[in-house]
Amino acid sequence: MYQVIIVDDEPMIREGLRSLIPWEQYGFCVKEIAKNGKEAFELYQRLKPDLMIVDIRMPEMGGLALIDLIREKDSTIHFIILTGHADFSYAQKALSSRVDGYLLKPLDEDELIDLLIQIRTELQRHNAINLLKEKDQLWQRDLLIKETLSEPIDEKNLMPFYEKWKGHGLLAERYRIILVTVPESMDKVHASLSSIANEKKDAIPFSICTFNGVILFNDALHTEKKVAAYIQSTKGYGAIGATITDPADLYQSYEEAQSLLNQTFLFEEATFITKDLIAGVQEHESEIVTELSMDHYVESLSITITLGQIESCQSQLQEFTNELIKRKYDSQQIKKNIVHLYSMVINRLVLNDSRKLKSIESTQFSTSQIYDQHHVHAITEAVSDRFTELIHLVYSGGKESTIKRMLDLIKQQYDQNLRLESLADLLNYNSAYLGKLFREHTGEYFNTYLDKVRIENGKKLLVNGYKVYEVSEKIGYKDVDYFHRKFKKYEGISPRTFQKQQTAIK
Template identity: 35%
Template sequence: MYKVLITDDEPMIREGLRTLIEWEELGFQVVDTAANGKEALQKAERYSPDLMIIDIRMPGMTGLEVIETLRKKDESVHVLILSGYADFDYAKKAIALSIDGYLLKPVEEDELVEYLQKLKSALDKETDLQQRQSEQVEWNMERTIQAMLTSAEEQLPVQEGELAGAGLLWDGYNVALIRLQHDGKEAEPSERAAFKKRLCQVFDEKGRGTIFISELHIGLLLKENLQFEQVRKAVYKEIEALAAELLLEATVSAGGRVKRFSEINRSYEEALKLLKQRFFYEGNQLITQATEPVCKAEDCTPAPVDQEECADIIDKMYFALDIGNEAAIDQLVTGTGHLFITRGCSEQVIKSLFVQILTGVLGKMSQHDADVYARSGQVSVAIMEIYQLTRYSAMERHVIQLLKGLNASASQGDSADKLMRKMIDLIQRNYDENLKLESLADVFNYNSAYLGKLFKNTTGEYFNTYLDKVRIEKAKEFLGQGMKVYQVAEKVGYANVDYFHAKFRKYVGSSPSGFRKK
């Protein structure tokens, strides 16, 4: 709708023009009226009308004086003059001021409509031209920025005059990058285009910055100084609110402030690096070099995580679940994540490792718990949801929640007697697993030497001796059922048959084959 301001000293004329025609059907809206020239100028300043209808003769400031004053500030506003009679001297002066028409009172509806139709056509053309010019300027600025991001200073010199002409001659520059998602997936091109348009309205059109596209990200070259926390928070809230309007989620990073336009590629590279590491930062904030990651690796030593380490973690998590120790589960998940980060693992590697570990724990639990086995399909789907999570902290909470969901007998702490009963029960039910005192110490949150001493005081046996005796007793049962020696060895937890032979002879006094013949 094009805005109209009506000015006449007669109330009946002002209100009559308001109701004479259906303005909105013709593409216009009467935003206000004024009773004199001074009021007309004040309201013109407030509303920036596209069309003013002005009485040529008014007490005080005449209509022509109003138009003369307007033209000094705004040559583009369209004007229709109202007059009670034909006054050719006034008409000549008005023509010199580039008016669009001359209406005699009382105003004829058809005549006014005819003028408005012509003005609507002219305004549409002007708007289209302004839009194309604006888009051209925007495109030129975006191309200039994009070229600077990928070129060295000496390869692409930019003169101050060019920057000033493009509106880019500032005291300093910050590059911010925005990644948009919808329901955990990358935003569609149409969604990014709609967001970019809203971003332009808030930043570009208000002279606060300029927008550009960088791969799948939307870039924002900011005039504001993001070194100040208050500014960072304010900018992030604005971006977050704009994304929320379109039901999108925004992750925002920003590089350091640079003084010269030719250095913006440095700020851009910093922002891009931070955006790629977004998984390791909390949400709801603008990520900069000063932002602390959720899990900081002080001494990062890049190295792969091998299968043996994963198997050990699986065992510990399984044992923690088996004895119902929620505190141990929390510590194991946190410690495991920290291990992966100190090894320099990427987001995808960390997610894959946790999926592997949880799948292994689920497999062990399913073998010993019918309820878990019945829910294993549902749990497997929940495990795969790890890949959709965009924050490390959210993934950590998800993993802990999944593990605790497998555990029906959680407890925070036990007395020494109860602890030993749980440990003995665990050995009796899991003798075929890779049981180690050090692993169980981690699960029970005890020093391994102290736990070993406590175990011997309770059972009268060292941990490894007790485990061997439990395994050998079970082996005797299986041999009595006619199982082959290598099958029995594997079934009671000995991967090496010769080692099983040695242990069996030590505790029974004969070989497994000899025992079976008795």
């Protein structure tokens, strides 16, 4: 509806005119009435109406003076003069002030309606033109923003660029780029960002390539928080680039935000990624000097699973994942390494106790469950859940004691680098206390018990014809001379002599 103000010093005229015409039928509504020009001018400043119907002779300020005063500021408003004076000089003055109609009292209703229809048509045409202009300006502004974010501006084009930037009302002391990616259509995201940006008028939304985002002007903390809340509610991701002062360098903030948004694999949904957040999970490449020790994690995880230590298993898996992140592996490298770790752990468990194979295979799990995940935390959780399932179904041993599980571990993994201190850490025991418990239960010190298990398994290998150095390595002694000493300590003869004696008996 187009807004109308009626101005007349006669109450009956004001009220009668308001009720006489079916304004809404012709696209108008009477917002206010005024009894003189001074009062009408105050209403004009507050309401900015589309049409004013004005009497000429009124106290304090007449109609023509009111029209001249408003025309100094507003060239688009429409006026209809309604007067009881058929004075040519008045009519001439009204025409010079670009008045749409000059009606005499008593009012002819049809004449007024004809004028209203004409004015409505003019207003519609004017609004349509303005809308086209606004759309063109927005298109030009959006094009300028896209060009600014896409690549550095050539030095010879800097002055024209600054003029365009200023012409679109984009000047500010500081700028930052926020990019978002959420599980909604590009148009819907753009509409949501537009709504947020319009609240404080301190940001401009844009769409470029597959990204939606906003340019923040100056601090714009309210808008930044609102965008972060939007990302949280939609379970998407957002990233914010560096603050810059020269709009010609805005592409740098965009590129940084884009780079951060490419790291979504490292974070759970609903995360607002900043440079500081990335720094918290990644170390500089120069700080990583050692190779990734896959064997260490395989051995450690197989031991914790066998011991039924869920928390230790989860922490080691997280530690392994953090190592991959610190080395700045991409998503496919991380997935590949975690799949490799999982496969090696399962192979180790089966190798240590082949009787467990059927139980392991009965619990369904496919490595595609790792490759299908969209962020590293979901991968870690999936593998952790799988290992926990194995602990509960296969390796926990129900209510068996800690020492019983240690004995099973030695039986299955005597060839590994088993140390009482390491097992105590995994089991959350003091090593001296755990050693005491072990000795009370078995009558042997931990290392003595381990040595005896190794020697017994070594004797079987010697009987089967393995060479002494091969047996030494297979039962966990890297130094063959050390194996000689241990064997002679417990058997009273050397491994070679034992082998000869067994061969002679056969």
